[in-house]
Amino acid sequence: MKRILIVGGGIGGTILANNLARRLNHELHSGDVGITLLSASDRHMYQPGLLYVAFGRMTPDEIYRDQASLLEPDIAFHVDPVEEFRFEANAVRTASGKSFEYDYLAIATGSRPVAESIPGLAEHAHHVYTEAAALKTFQALRDFQGGKIVVAAAVPHKCPMVPLEITFLLHDYFQDRGLLDKVKIHYTYPINRVHSLENVAKWAAPEFDRLGISYETLFNVKEVDGAKRQVLSEEGSSVDYDLLIAIPPHKGMEVIEKNNLGKGGWIPTDRNSLRMENRDNVFVLGDTTNIATSKAGSTAHYEAEVLGENLAALVKLGSEVKTYEGKVFCFIEAGKDRATYASFDYNHPPQPQPPTQAVHWFKMAYNRLYWNSVRGLL
Ligand SMILES: Cc1cc2nc3c(=O)[nH]c(=O)nc-3n(C[C@H](O)[C@H](O)[C@H](O)COP(=O)(O)OP(=O)(O)OC[C@H]3O[C@@H](n4cnc5c(N)ncnc54)[C@H](O)[C@@H]3O)c2cc1C
DSSP, X not given: OEEEEEEOOSHHHHHHHHHXXXXXXXXXXXXXXXXXXXXXXXXXXXXXXXXXXXTTSSOGGGGEEEGGGGSOTTSEEEEOOEEEEEGGGTEEXXXXXXXXXXXEEEEOOOEEEOGGGSTTHHHHOBOSSSHHHHHHHHHHHHHOOSEEEEEEEOSSOSOTTHHHHHHHHHHHHHHHTTOGGGEEEEEEOSSSSSSSSHHHHHHHHHHHHHHTOEEEOSOOEEEEETTTXXXXXXXXXXXXXXXXXXXXXXXXXXXXXXXXXXXXXXXOBOTTTOBBTTOXXXXXXXXXXXXXXXXXXXXXXXXXXXXXXXXXXXXXXXXXXXXXXXXXXXXXXXXXXXXXXXXXXXXXXOOOOOOBHHHHHXXXXXXXXXXXXXXXXX
């Protein structure tokens, strides 16, 4: 029997498991293949929903499903986080002390915000990257009656569009509450333009100008002085705030760092085959790769589809059939019930179009369709 082991039950691991279960349906039933998914939680979070929770547009219960309910029935699912990767033995050891052996291993453990890595950031800034933080942000926005809001982006972070989306949604939020004349929104970004993707930056800067949102580039957050309500940058500049919303830097999961799989928790991964460096039967997908592309759910989704096809082909034909070409698709909420999107790959940069209501409503629909998408049905 060929044993396929998937570690991580987020979007990448779940789509991969379901994709494989369909492609290898016959082999699963004949006992020639076994698919096991190990995760750290029995719940699955639709992470992009956190942005909507912070603005009171979704409630936390809407962004969770029972993980087992999202999986094809032939997948063996265990809530038992991996603690040790034992590549020489083709096995992992889990928190419960069990050993799971494999012929093929896929790692999709995601990433985590590390606000505490910047002095003062965790204590004084709000963010939307966990349920608790999104709820605190929701309350802080409700309580805010006027003053300067600073949106400060640190790197690296997951979902490259969140800094822009938060900024546009803040403008909407205070306009809807009739407080826009009392609120000033200021955006800071670490490189010399307002977004890492050049064409997205070219589109977003004039949108900011039109809405009266000020911005400052080449601003790498070094420290937050809570007493002075000031953000200091590595470049030596500073900005005052009344309410600070941060995009905290991210790292891969601790288990990846503890096992020395990659610096910062980012696993060295071939950008086309998705194979872990120096490991023939180990593949990596989603946020935890070190591939220089967006850490986004869509990246994990497209990688999972390529990997599903390749692992099934390895079982049936003995070799891979597909390469990942860097495909990513990100919606960009632009405020006033309008949105645009960035679709790109390694060779084709995004060309964002003027935002429309149609794209916004498609994103609203996707917020519900996600549960079909993660089952591998879309
Ligand atoms: C506010 C916000 C907005 C976003 N907006 C968008 C968007 O609009 N579009 C988009 O494409 N992306 C968006 N993203 C990013 C997207 O959610 C992530 O990039 C995506 O979830 C990464 O998928 P993944 O499978 O790599 O990891 P995750 O989905 O994070 O899953 C990781 C899984 O690994 C499990 N795990 C962790 N440690 C272990 C262990 N030791 N053993 C076993 N399992 C383990 C976890 O329990 C979890 O199930 C957003 C994210 C946030 C927070």
